[in-house]
Amino acid sequence: MKLTRKAAPVALATTLALTLAACAQSDRTSDGNASSGGGDVKDTITFGAAGAPELFDPFYATDGETFRVTRQMMEGLVGIKPGTADIEPELATKWEASADGKEWTFSLREGVKFWDGEAFNAAAVCYNMERMSDQNEVAAGGPAGYWADVMGGFKKDGADALYQGCTAKDDMTAVIKISRATSKFPTALSLDSFSMQSPKALKAGDANNVTKQGDGFGYPAYSKNPVGTGPYKLDKYDEANKTVTLVRNDAYWGEKAKTAKLVFKIIPDESTRRQELEAGSIDGYDLPNPADWKGLKDSGNNVLVRPAFNILYMGLNPAKNPKLKDLKVRQALYYALNREQLVKTQLPEGAQVATQFMPDTVAGYNKDLKPYAYDKAKAQSLLKEAGAEGMTLTFAYPSEVSRPYMPDPQKIYEALRGDLEAVGIKVNVVTKPWNGGYLDTVDNGGYDAWLLGWTGDYNSPDNFIGTFFGGLKTNDFHTSATSYGAKLSADLAAADAIVDEGQRAAAYEKLNQEIMEQDLPGLAISHSPPALVVSAKLKGLVASPLTAETFSSVTVSK
Amino acid sequence: MLRFILRRLLQMMGVVIVLSLLVFLWLRSLPGGTVSAILGEKATPARRAALEKALGLDEPLYVQYWEFVKRAVKGQFGSSTGVLPGVDAFQIFLQRFPATVELSIFALVLAVALGIPLGYMAARRRASWFDNLSVVGSLIGVAVPVFFLAFLLKYVFAVNLHWLPVSGRQDPGLDATRVTGFFVLDGLLTREFDAAWDAIKHLILPGLALATIPFAVIFRITRAAVLEVMDEDYVRTAESKGLTARVIRGRHILRNALLPVVTTIGLQTGGLLVGAVLTERVFSFGGLGEATALSFERKDYAVLQVLLLMFAVTFVIINLLVDIAYAVIDPRIRTR
Numbered sequence: 001m002k003l004t005r006k007a008a009p010v011a012l013a014t015t016l017a018l019t020l021a022a023c024a025q026s027d028r029t030s031d032g033n034a035s036s037g038g039g040d041v042k043d044t045i046t047f048g049a050a051g052a053p054e055l056f057d058p059f060y061a062t063d064g065e066t067f068r069v070t071r072q073m074m075e076g077l078v079g080i081k082p083g084t085a086d087i088e089p090e091l092a093t094k095w096e097a098s099a100d101g102k103e104w105t106f107s108l109r110e111g112v113k114f115w116d117g118e119a120f121n122a123a124a125v126c127y128n129m130e131r132m133s134d135q136n137e138v139a140a141g142g143p144a145g146y147w148a149d150v151m152g153g154f155k156k157d158g159a160d161a162l163y164q165g166c167t168a169k170d171d172m173t174a175v176i177k178i179s180r181a182t183s184k185f186p187t188a189l190s191l192d193s194f195s196m197q198s199p200k201a202l203k204a205g206d207a208n209n210v211t212k213q214g215d216g217f218g219y220p221a222y223s224k225n226p227v228g229t230g231p232y233k234l235d236k237y238d239e240a241n242k243t244v245t246l247v248r249n250d251a252y253w254g255e256k257a258k259t260a261k262l263v264f265k266i267i268p269d270e271s272t273r274r275q276e277l278e279a280g281s282i283d284g285y286d287l288p289n290p291a292d293w294k295g296l297k298d299s300g301n302n303v304l305v306r307p308a309f310n311i312l313y314m315g316l317n318p319a320k321n322p323k324l325k326d327l328k329v330r331q332a333l334y335y336a337l338n339r340e341q342l343v344k345t346q347l348p349e350g351a352q353v354a355t356q357f358m359p360d361t362v363a364g365y366n367k368d369l370k371p372y373a374y375d376k377a378k379a380q381s382l383l384k385e386a387g388a389e390g391m392t393l394t395f396a397y398p399s400e401v402s403r404p405y406m407p408d409p410q411k412i413y414e415a416l417r418g419d420l421e422a423v424g425i426k427v428n429v430v431t432k433p434w435n436g437g438y439l440d441t442v443d444n445g446g447y448d449a450w451l452l453g454w455t456g457d458y459n460s461p462d463n464f465i466g467t468f469f470g471g472l473k474t475n476d477f478h479t480s481a482t483s484y485g486a487k488l489s490a491d492l493a494a495a496d497a498i499v500d501e502g503q504r505a506a507a508y509e510k511l512n513q514e515i516m517e518q519d520l521p522g523l524a525i526s527h528s529p530p531a532l533v534v535s536a537k538l539k540g541l542v543a544s545p546l547t548a549e550t551f552s553s554v555t556v557s558k
Numbered sequence: 559m560l561r562f563i564l565r566r567l568l569q570m571m572g573v574v575i576v577l578s579l580l581v582f583l584w585l586r587s588l589p590g591g592t593v594s595a596i597l598g599e600k601a602t603p604a605r606r607a608a609l610e611k612a613l614g615l616d617e618p619l620y621v622q623y624w625e626f627v628k629r630a631v632k633g634q635f636g637s638s639t640g641v642l643p644g645v646d647a648f649q650i651f652l653q654r655f656p657a658t659v660e661l662s663i664f665a666l667v668l669a670v671a672l673g674i675p676l677g678y679m680a681a682r683r684r685a686s687w688f689d690n691l692s693v694v695g696s697l698i699g700v701a702v703p704v705f706f707l708a709f710l711l712k713y714v715f716a717v718n719l720h721w722l723p724v725s726g727r728q729d730p731g732l733d734a735t736r737v738t739g740f741f742v743l744d745g746l747l748t749r750e751f752d753a754a755w756d757a758i759k760h761l762i763l764p765g766l767a768l769a770t771i772p773f774a775v776i777f778r779i780t781r782a783a784v785l786e787v788m789d790e791d792y793v794r795t796a797e798s799k800g801l802t803a804r805v806i807r808g809r810h811i812l813r814n815a816l817l818p819v820v821t822t823i824g825l826q827t828g829g830l831l832v833g834a835v836l837t838e839r840v841f842s843f844g845g846l847g848e849a850t851a852l853s854f855e856r857k858d859y860a861v862l863q864v865l866l867l868m869f870a871v872t873f874v875i876i877n878l879l880v881d882i883a884y885a886v887i888d889p890r891i892r893t894r
Contacts, residue, residue: 025735025748026735026748026749026750027735044731046730052641052642054643054644055643055644062596062597062600137612138612139612140608140612141608141609141611141612141613142596142608142609142612142613145597145600145605148605148608149600149605212612212613212614213634213636213637213646213860214625214626214629214634214635214636214637214647214860215592215613215614215615215636215637215639215859215860216613216636216637216638216639216643216644216647216858216860217612217613217637217639217643217644218637218644218646219643219644223644238730238736239642239645239653239844240653240654240656240657240727240736240739240741240844241726241727241728241730241734241741241844242726242727242842242844243726243730245730263730263731265726265730266842266844267725267726267842268839268842268848268852269725269839269840269842271709271840272712272724272725272840272841272842275712275713275716275717275724275725276724276725278717279716279717279720279723279724280720281723281724400855432589433589434594435591435594435595435855435856435857436588436589437589437594438594439594439597439598439599439601440589440591440594440601443601443602443603443606452599453599454599455599471602474602474603474604475602
């Protein structure tokens with residue numbers, strides 16, 4: 001048969017289509033087609049995520065979007081009591097420290113298995129700890145960030161690192177040795193990064209083989225096929241359709257997940273997440289814009305407000321502006337700020353004026369401290385006493401960013417700037433994009449004053465004031481340029497090393513008072529509660545101050 | 559013809575090499591960067607230095623560029639740090655390319671299928687109410703910002719009427735099989751027709767939003783071209799020869815009027831990639847446009863480099879195709 005010129009392309013296209021069709025076969029499972037669960041509840045929870053998970057091995061992750069997914073699949077020795085920042089037993093049922101606080105004995109939960117059938121025991125714990133500590137150069141410099149932060153070093157750093165080894169005392173008892181007593185232990189073990197994973201799967205997937213690939217990191221096969229002990233396990237990550245699907249782990253040791261499937265749909269645009277919720281195609285999403293809270297509630301959704309576990313502060317750099325070396329000037333700035341007003345007008349409902357650099361849920365919070373109340377006259381007279389009337393302050397804020405403690409940096413900044421100008425301070429307005437030089441300039445000490453904050457990783461005072469003022473040479477507040485800096489760093493380290501919890505809390509309370517009344521390295525502004533929003537049909541989700549929500553007890557009615 | 563195509567492809571390589579250097583230098587001259595984007599508040603000088611070292615960003619620029627070229631020749635562009643961390647940037651391009659192509663084709667078909675007939679009809683009924691209305695309509699199409707239009711479309715058709723999905727490419731509950739990455743095609747090939755239909759439903763709103771500008775431009779160019787051609791002597795000659803209206807319309811008016819329209823379509827196809835950056839972002843449509851926006855926000859050098867280079871290649875190829883189409887429509891070009 002001879003093909004005409006016009007028919008030839010059609011024939012070619014048909015042949016191609018048929019060939020492709022022959023190769024293509026549906027691999028749907030019989031129940032894969034949007035099946036519905038029995039009874040009144042749906043068999044799937046769909047949650048709107050703002051970003052893609054980095055990978056599924058939480059050890060190399062540092063971002064909330066990854067942890068939101070891995071938290072459903074992995075568990076640590078130490079867990080977090082739902083709705084609080086306090087720790088509770090998880091894979092360890094109890095723990096005990098030696099008298100010097102350097103040896104921690106963990107009794108492990110019996111009858112726990114990883115999904116691949118491997119038993120969870122002391123050998124598995126020690127394998128995990130050793131695996132985390134033993135990182136190559138590339139991983140140590142980058143992705144293993146939480147270990148670097150908490151442990152201060154890796155196996156190659158020897159005695160400098162906090163973690164010093166793990167031994168299996170018996171099958172269900174693991175002993176972890178650390179180089180010095182610290183308030184981080186055992187709290188920091190509740191971090192998602194330090195979850196327990198199957199030794200067999202870690203070995204098989206060459207889990208530690210992180211490589212440098214151009215300007216980024218290459219992760220081993222394991223990072224796509226993790227194995228944990230949690231109530232859900234990974235079903236698939238459809239990168240093209242931007243969805244992560246988890247399915248119930250039927251062999252879970254505890255109460256089984258109430259809903260069979262958990263889908264995270266990645267929707268980077270916030271207003272699109274809201275529309276998806278309104279259209280009923282997702283059951284909830286994280287971090288709704290505080291300006292939308294009321295509207296969302298009015299349309300019948302539930303805004304779940306998390307207890308604030310963060311701090312917004314105005315950083316001060318006495319090395320850049322010598323006038324800031326005078327305590328009177330720093331106090332004057334503080335008295336000039338009308339923070340009551342700021343909290344009422346610019347921050348979400350439930351936000352509080354800060355009295356110190358940590359929220360009240362942290363052990364060591366000093367409840368007797370009173371906020372520096374707004375007092376314009378006092379601010380002016382302090383400035384006069386210090387000879388700093390009409391001083392100039394280069395005060396910066398970030399653009400192109402929204403953080404839980406700072407939903408709208410520009411508006412917050414404008415309010416604070418107005419207050420400062422009202423007492424005669426000349427404010428040099430500076431702004432830079434968050435990822436476009438702002439953070440770098442803060443780190444390099446380029447501003448006199450700046451807006452920044454922190455969301456705590458785990459419930460330890462060291463995670464707040466230790467991070468801010470601990471490293472004398474490295475902290476953003478440049479306390480090394482002040483008379484109190486060296487003592488404050490030393491006192492913080494000493495408080496961190498107190499073994500007795502009560503004594504430690506007392507020491508931190510005293511330090512908080514000193515920081516606020518005598519040192520005032522910066523101005524603690526406020527704590528703002530972030531929120532999640534869920535449809536009225538979704539029940540059982542408990543908002544966590546650490547954003548450590550778990551979905552195993554969640555149901556969605558039809 | 560073959561020599562012409564080869565020459566253009568060689569030119570393209572030159573463009574890519576020069577552009578790779580420019581993009582490389584431009585990205586690294588931006589303030590901030592990958593390290594800040596990854597570390598956020600946790601950026602202490604020590605962590606910053608460690609991460610820079612781990613990523614090789616502490617090396618001199620020429621060393622970094624040489625490393626980049628050495629890898630690029632092997633088809634490795636480095637791992638993403640922000641869009642899909644750990645995944646090779648070129649993989650991300652390949653994975654997201656079908657989404658953008660699917661969306662662009664849909665939008666282009668929509669723009670052409672509406673723009674040419676409406677443009678022709680408006681020209682034939684010049685100064686009628688239809689003409690006036692169409693011209694105003696096309697002006698609005700160009701003037702309304704895409705994100706606003708997208709918001710309205712979603713609000714009306716997805717949130718209120720529930721006719722169409724708000725965002726994404728396919729309902730995850732369908733558990734559709736992937737073959738080519740073109741979701742509609744995959745659904746047809748695997749005979750999962752519900753999945754194909756669902757993918758089409760997901761294309762409609764972003765397709766409409768993306769089509770507005772090319773539609774308006776194609777409409778106006780067609781109208782102008784038809785008006786011009788209608789006054790040509792050869793049309794009058796054809797009419798006086800007594801040719802049927804159908805032949806005059808098809809062979810004499812439209813065919814000649816289409817030349818500028820084809821060029822416009824070519825240019826608009828390139829423009830669709832730009833439009834896709836906004837449209838895909840607001841519809842959370844996982845294509846190249848969204849990847850570009852995200853990689854810029856997160857300072858994902860590897861991905862941004864690949865995407866910008868591949869955009870340039872796509873532009874050159876589209877222009878080449880337009881030139882070839884030109885030769886097909888206008889035989890005079892072939893002889894030159």
